[in-house]
Amino acid sequence: MAGAPRVSLNLESPTPAYRQIANDLRRHLVEERLKPGDLLPPIRQLALDLGVHFNTVALAYRLLADEGWLELKRRRGAAVIAREAPRAVDRRKLDHLLKQLGHVAAELRSAGMSSRQISAALHRLAQGAKP
């Protein structure tokens, strides 16, 4: 069922709250469930609904604005903008993300997944399927 886009926050997760919010938003943006022109809730509204500090949501919005996905609007939240092709590849950032992926792959292996299963799951994720 393709309902309205949602964001979820796991209080027990070791991932910081602002990262979880940004990750969910980025997934919606990459999978085009949020399109250019769409408005996101104001920071205060989303923070109230999730029960987190306003700064947590502001940080998540700022992160995605820096990545070129959002335009921040004063008192009106944020709007999704047409993102231009990624700027010059940030080698350091890519290395960092690949390193994180390596850690996750190792964890999956130790949890019993074969490398073939990991590759297939990764392929599905890259195509936009849910984990």
Place this chain on the structure above:
Amino acid sequence: MTSASWFLMLVVAVHAFVFHVLPRLSRPDILFAVTVSEAFVAGEGRRLVFRYRTIVWIGAAAALAISLLLSATRPDSVWQALPVAGNVVVASTAWYLAHRKARAHAVPPSDVRVASLVPRDSSLPGGALFAAGPFAILLAAALVVYTYRGDGPDGADASNPFGLLELAAVQVAIMLTIAVTMVGRSRQIAVDGPAAAAEQRFRRVNALVPVLVGYLGAIAMSAMTVASMPAFANTLGGVVWYLPQLAFMLFGLGVASWMFRVGQGGQRAVSPAARRDVHGDATPDHAWRVGGMYYVNANDPAMWVENRVGLGYTLNLGNWRAWLLIVGMILAFMVVSRLVF
């Protein structure tokens, strides 16, 4: 029996009725201010409600019997108010005991919070122009007072002729602050679908109430001020006293019956399938104090949260903005009262 005795007995009966329906007003999975499963509400919870209601009505019956006795023996005594107070104490104790029993069946709060990414309408119901209406009414009344204040045997009353209007302006400002913060600083619990729509409607009606109370206050105070002027004293008559009160009562009854029908958060008007994803009211049980009467949670950014005892919203007393509102209200009335009277 005196009319006061009849009135006090009526108060006892109304109290008992309110306490009787109280458990039914909460969200479907909140019982006696505790988040429980709907299965518990339908099973063991029913027995808990039955026991609670039995105590409430036994207390009310005892209070009525004592009222009758006192009206026969001491018809003019202040002791006649005792059964009313006693009835409230008994019913509140029954509620508290039921609350403690329900806590043993509390559902642990979820570690996952979900919110919609679709912005919702957090503007004032009716818009800013509609909200400014009471001020326009008060301003018009002030102009009338200013124009006609010299038309009388001794001119205007010795006290401030604008006094009631100033007091009403403060009341309207407070009501608007309540309405604005209620739509802008309360949490949406249902994420989407009919449950979310019902909740949003419930919130907006709740925020409309203080706006309309502001209107009624402005109309009543304006009418009283104008009617008390010598130039209009014989033309307006008693209608200015009774009409606003009648309107106020009808409005209150209408809102109360609607809220009673849809239940807390509008969720009783939604099918169980539509509110499948909605659990509790997104507030932790431990933050509710005195049997669920008060909510105190400094970690919750919400200024208003849904009541757990009764319908509508209540302030989060752990939020500094809530205290700002409370202290501001008290100070504003104190200052204006001192200036006016």
